[in-house]
Amino acid sequence: MKRLLFFCWLVLIPLSLSAQSVETVDKTGTVSARDEADDDVITLEDIEVTAERERGEYISRERMEEEGAENLWEAVRYTPGVILSGGGRRNDSNFTVRGFGADSVPVYIDGILLANPYRGESDTARLLIGDLESITIHKGYSSTLLGANTLGGAVVMRTAKPKKAFEATYKGTLGLDSEGNYASNSQLFGVGGKHNLFYGRAVYQYRDIDHFRLPREFEPTALNPQEKGERLWSGSIDRKLTLIAGITPIDELDISFTYIDQDADKGLSPPETVLRDYQIWEWTVWKRNTYSFNASYEGDELTFDLLAYYDKYDDAMLEYYNMASYLYGVHYPSSDYDEYSAGGRLLGSWEISKNHKVQGSFTFKREDHKGLRKDVTEIHVNEDTVSAGAEYTAKLFKPLTLVGGFGYDTLIPNEYWSKADTFAKLIGSAYYTVKTGTMRLYSWQLGVFYEPVKNHEVHLTYARKNHFPSMSERYSTRFGTVLPNPNLGPEIANHIELGYKGFINKLNLSAAIYYSIVTGKIVNIELPNPDNPNAAVDYARNLDETAFYVAELSAEYHYSDMIGGGLAGAVNRYSINRTHAEDDLDRVVKYITDYPEYTANAYILFEPAEFIKIIPRAEYISARHANTAGTNELPEYLLAHIKAEVKIGEHFTVSASVENIFDKLYEIREYYPMPGRTYSIGAGAKY
Numbered sequence: 001m002k003r004l005l006f007f008c009w010l011v012l013i014p015l016s017l018s019a020q021s022v023e024t025v026d027k028t029g030t031v032s033a034r035d036e037a038d039d040d041v042i043t044l045e046d047i048e049v050t051a052e053r054e055r056g057e058y059i060s061r062e063r064m065e066e067e068g069a070e071n072l073w074e075a076v077r078y079t080p081g082v083i084l085s086g087g088g089r090r091n092d093s094n095f096t097v098r099g100f101g102a103d104s105v106p107v108y109i110d111g112i113l114l115a116n117p118y119r120g121e122s123d124t125a126r127l128l129i130g131d132l133e134s135i136t137i138h139k140g141y142s143s144t145l146l147g148a149n150t151l152g153g154a155v156v157m158r159t160a161k162p163k164k165a166f167e168a169t170y171k172g173t174l175g176l177d178s179e180g181n182y183a184s185n186s187q188l189f190g191v192g193g194k195h196n197l198f199y200g201r202a203v204y205q206y207r208d209i210d211h212f213r214l215p216r217e218f219e220p221t222a223l224n225p226q227e228k229g230e231r232l233w234s235g236s237i238d239r240k241l242t243l244i245a246g247i248t249p250i251d252e253l254d255i256s257f258t259y260i261d262q263d264a265d266k267g268l269s270p271p272e273t274v275l276r277d278y279q280i281w282e283w284t285v286w287k288r289n290t291y292s293f294n295a296s297y298e299g300d301e302l303t304f305d306l307l308a309y310y311d312k313y314d315d316a317m318l319e320y321y322n323m324a325s326y327l328y329g330v331h332y333p334s335s336d337y338d339e340y341s342a343g344g345r346l347l348g349s350w351e352i353s354k355n356h357k358v359q360g361s362f363t364f365k366r367e368d369h370k371g372l373r374k375d376v377t378e379i380h381v382n383e384d385t386v387s388a389g390a391e392y393t394a395k396l397f398k399p400l401t402l403v404g405g406f407g408y409d410t411l412i413p414n415e416y417w418s419k420a421d422t423f424a425k426l427i428g429s430a431y432y433t434v435k436t437g438t439m440r441l442y443s444w445q446l447g448v449f450y451e452p453v454k455n456h457e458v459h460l461t462y463a464r465k466n467h468f469p470s471m472s473e474r475y476s477t478r479f480g481t482v483l484p485n486p487n488l489g490p491e492i493a494n495h496i497e498l499g500y501k502g503f504i505n506k507l508n509l510s511a512a513i514y515y516s517i518v519t520g521k522i523v524n525i526e527l528p529n530p531d532n533p534n535a536a537v538d539y540a541r542n543l544d545e546t547a548f549y550v551a552e553l554s555a556e557y558h559y560s561d562m563i564g565g566g567l568a569g570a571v572n573r574y575s576i577n578r579t580h581a582e583d584d585l586d587r588v589v590k591y592i593t594d595y596p597e598y599t600a601n602a603y604i605l606f607e608p609a610e611f612i613k614i615i616p617r618a619e620y621i622s623a624r625h626a627n628t629a630g631t632n633e634l635p636e637y638l639l640a641h642i643k644a645e646v647k648i649g650e651h652f653t654v655s656a657s658v659e660n661i662f663d664k665l666y667e668i669r670e671y672y673p674m675p676g677r678t679y680s681i682g683a684g685a686k687y
Helices: 002-015 061-066 323-327 419-426 471-475 582-588
Strands: 057-060 082-087 092-097 107-109 132-139 153-159 167-176 182-194 198-209 236-247 253-265 280-298 302-320 335-353 356-373 376-397 400-418 439-450 456-467 491-504 507-519 522-529 532-542 545-558 563-577 598-609 612-621 637-648 652-659 678-686
Touching (some): 057 061, 167 198, 280 323, 302 323, 376 419, 376 471, 400 419
Antiparallel strands (some): 057 132, 082 092, 167 678, 198 236, 253 280, 280 302, 302 335, 335 356, 356 376, 400 439, 439 456, 456 491, 507 545, 522 532, 545 563, 598 612, 612 637, 652 678
16 A cells, blocks of 8 residues: 555656646546647547447557557556456456456457457457557446447557558567567557558558566475566467558448458467476467458438458467476367357437437347367357447437447357267266357447536446356366366346546546446356366356445646656446345355456656657555455556657657656466567658
8 A cells, every 4th residue: 555655646746736738628528638639649529430439438549659559468558447367377468447357348449350250359469450540448337339338448449540641650669678689579550541542551560479488586485387587388470461542432431341360379378387287288370360241321410330340360279298208299189169249239310409419229149159179070169249338418408418228149059069068968967968048139229418517527437338248157167177168157247337527627537436236147166067176177157246336537738848647547336236145155155256456557758859758657556466365466667658759850860768657567367478678679760
């Protein structure tokens, strides 16, 4: 707590000063003065669409570049209410939003859900963002037009389209570890243009992480393969190609085709750094190919948007028995995912009058998963999700706006087959027989937005949201470590939020108090293995009731043309209420894991000259529980970073940064330490 108080005191010094800033708040949300400073940055009024209102946390292209973010995981790290997670046997990097996990806060790009169909989530470190125009993070209250599974909100990403007759971009970054050795490099090439009747853009991104080095404080554990220095198997390679072509035969009509090709080499999952029976998993394939068609018409009163897409996922994984088997190349048969999702969305909007607007959506998605071993199908699941949503916006009088929404979602299982289920039926073992059934859920919400004076908005929102359990949560055995629960129920959340966004003199301010009751929250507990009572297996089940209550604050202030700063933080609390005492759940689930009580981050912006920016930053995470029983705890950490950027003429920039300046040892997941001090230098050109 002392560290947190010192942290706040340090940051509030520049915030207590005064200077001139840019007016940034409009009817849709708050954008910082830094975001408005670049002529190429589109304001929120420019990008407001019928799909969702921009009332979330908005991250502009300029903000991503200023913070050096190259993937989605890095881009959201300083958002209040967002808590990073990473590591584990899958070597995934994800995040939670106000306590809600990656599968219940869906990530969309241009209306397409970016999720592995089986697991309902994606590895956000794989999602390179150099081709994006913006990212908006909706917390709890999100549009009912988005479709199913927005239990905790949604992350909406938009691909940038060209705005000039010719555009070209290059950016390159070289990373060094704490010893000055080569650690990583990334490259981005973009070219495109827009003419009267057509436009096109191509962006290629490449990121090669050779390794990262552990902080000096790290001490190896006896008989564990991880030693001091370089983190074992910490390398990865990501490639992404984005192609977009469009035609605009008339001013109101935009027809576009987009192709995205992603290919990643995730390598091996770094092992836990203590003496444990860790597993060695190696990804030999991780690919995603997306084809999409979009047609949008924007008339004076009516707008329509049609999306159709096909999204193909492939990944393959090898599991080794132990270190010796890895060294000799002996492993279990390859486990492969052959998956796709396909579907479409139709959006419509009718502006009845200046003060009344109706919007509607219909979404269809088919997901297909095949789990293969030795190229032989071991499990096949095929499901449809159908959603319909409607929203009504009424401006009853000038300062008051009401937004009401209703949604209907249904999950329809078309096919389920598994070798294990067939065997269970053959021997008459009903205990292991998986049965599927249709699920139907409803959502509704109401928002009251009051603007007493220009640039000040107070809002009160209520939203009932839902989440279908994923295929993996219902059917996966994870190589015998998990007991499937095909009867797992949905999660239902009721969100209430009171908030304020405004511009006070020279201060951009955003604050929110949030309360959520979650019925049926899905958690993993340990149970005796029915096949071997001396061993334990994980089992997914629904908690009776969990409540999250959060207070968030973010502020940005400029002292002068030379200095400014910002502060953001959250106080996170929760409770678990149980109405059923069977199976001794009180003994097993006492805490929500990886959910710190306090989070905070801050930056100071120095601009000693028009072409120079220097940005020191700090982030603080308090202690949190590492398991549901509360027997293990992750310690708090306070990190410091700094970045400098110099503009050379109109088109060129060079930059340098240091992450984790003091080489602190910290973990965001138990037994998976994060990188120590790292350096990077970069250069960019934009025409």
